[in-house]
Amino acid sequence: MSGDLAARQAELVAALVAGGPLPPGFAPAPVDAARRALLRKRAGDVARHWPLLAAGLGADWPTVFTDWADGRPTNGSLRDGWDLARELRTRDMLPPLGAEELAVREAASRYDGRAAPRPRRLPALARTGGAVAVQLAGRVRLLRPAPR
Amino acid sequence: MSGPSGVGIGWRPEIAGFVAGLPGLRFVEVVAEGVNPAGPLPDGLAELRERGVTVVPHGVRLSLGGAEPVDPHRVAHLAGVAEALAAPLVSEHIAFVRAGGLEAGHLLPLPRSREAVATVVANVRRAQAELPVPLALEPIAALFDWPDDELDEADFLTEILDATGARLLLDVANVHANARNRGGDATALLDRLPLERIAYVHVAGGAEAGGFYHDTHTDPVPTEVLDLVRELCARRRPPALLLERDGHYPPAAELRGELDALSAASGHPVVT
Incomplete structure (x- = not known):
């Protein structure tokens, strides 16, 4: 067989997390089961970083997350949840608990969607889905909850 | 500091209170990536250390x-955590978790090939050169095989352990999961593994779903896994x-109850 382990590992990871084709010789059903298991694990990991977002979606969380994450490689649980929350906001599907969590995060940190979020140095106000959060000297408070 | 002994539990922040309340506990494991070696230890972990x-x-x-050389920064972090906890050893997996710039998000299996043995051995030696304590290696659970295995599981693992001198962290639930999902006889594997090299054993729960046994760590420990613990203990x-x-x-x-079942087995x- 090919001695290029690096390339073959890369093909396998791409098939599992980035919608890449199944590498030659692998059994489709077990690899697909592994792909789904990775998505479920990732949904749990992101829910731990974004507990209110996940709680706000309740029983829909696993499906909403895996639909969004399928074929989209992770940028880490913090950014994954952040990106998903912003997309749900755009689609008007962000639940109030998720809006409050996103407002608090956006008041605390600056996140450009491309690199790791960085703490804000200056006071900041963030509004999301009717929720308002304020950050002063590193302390964040939810000023107004999102409407239920 | 003695090596791990007796029945322990994986320390997680969510169950720190439960773990702190176990009177006879002598060892725990902590996910190394969750500990900052320069900062204060997580709440509860420092108290456990003070208790010995x-x-x-x-x-x-x-x-x-x-396939790429192990990241020296990650090795340095693991070494730092070992020192911060005055740990007698550290453990890691025989697996890869990223390739081609993508994170898999979990442990992925290697082909059981000579090339893969050489790759793991080279990385383990790089890590061992920087670690202050011995390293134990854990074979993982996987749902699929690579198409080009040259070795069986026992030979693959034994070659890696022999070439590196690493200890074995045997996950009995993984042995069960692999036999169930990829074929093979779990007890026959126990007969062929170097059980005298075991530093400690992992036991975890899982569940059947979609025609596979999933090693979830979020479900109860099934009877079959406890039976395999007994099989292992009967051998060594x-x-x-x-x-x-x-x-x-x-x-x-x-x-x-699950901890007591491990004690009984x-x-x-x-x-408790």
Whole structure:
């Protein structure tokens, strides 16, 4: 067989997390089961970083997350949840608990969607889905909850 | 500081209170990537250390099976955590977790090939050169095989352990899962593994779904896994066994029951 382990590992990871084709010789059903298991694990990991977002979606969380994450490689649980929350906001599907969590995060940190979020140095106000959060000297408070 | 002994549990922030309340506990494991070696230890872990409980850092993201050389910063972090916890050893996996610039998000299996053995051995030696304590290696659970295996599981693992001198962290649930999903006989594998090299054993729960057994760490430990613990102990009792639970935490009585079941199956003292 090919001695290029690096390339073959890369093909396998791409098939599992980035919608890449199944590498030659692998059994489709077990690899697909592994792909789904990775998505479920990732949904749990992101829910731990974004507990209110996940709680706000309740029983829909696993499906909403895996639909969004399928074929989209992770940028880490913090950014994954952040990106998903912003997309749900755009689609008007962000639940109030998720809006409050996103407002608090956006008041605390600056996140450009491309690199790791960085703490804000200056006071900041963030509004999301009717929720308002304020950050002063590193302390964040939810000023107004999102409407239920 | 002694090595891991008796029945232990994977320390997680969510169950720190439960773990702190186990009177006979002598060892826990902590996910190394969750500990900052320069900062204060997580709440609860420092208290366990003061009680003399052994804390073993368990790495999950070194990617020792990755085709590229192991990241020296990740090795340095693991070494720092070992020192911060005065750990007697550290553990990691025979697996890769990233390739081609993408994170898989979990442990992925290697082909059981000579090339993969050489890759793992080279990375393990790089890590061992920087670690202050011995390293134990854990074979993983996987749902699929590579198409080009040259070795069987026992030969693959034994070659890696022989070439590196690493200890074995045997996950009995993984042995069960692999036999169930990829074929093979779990007890026959126990007969061929170098059981005298076991530093400690992992035991975890899982569930059947979609025609596969999933090693979830969020479900109860099934009877088949406990039976396999007994099979292992009948051959050679490991010095320590550790229960891993990573979510869907059950009521305390249920977790105590699982720890007691490990004590009963292994003959180690009850820790609850």
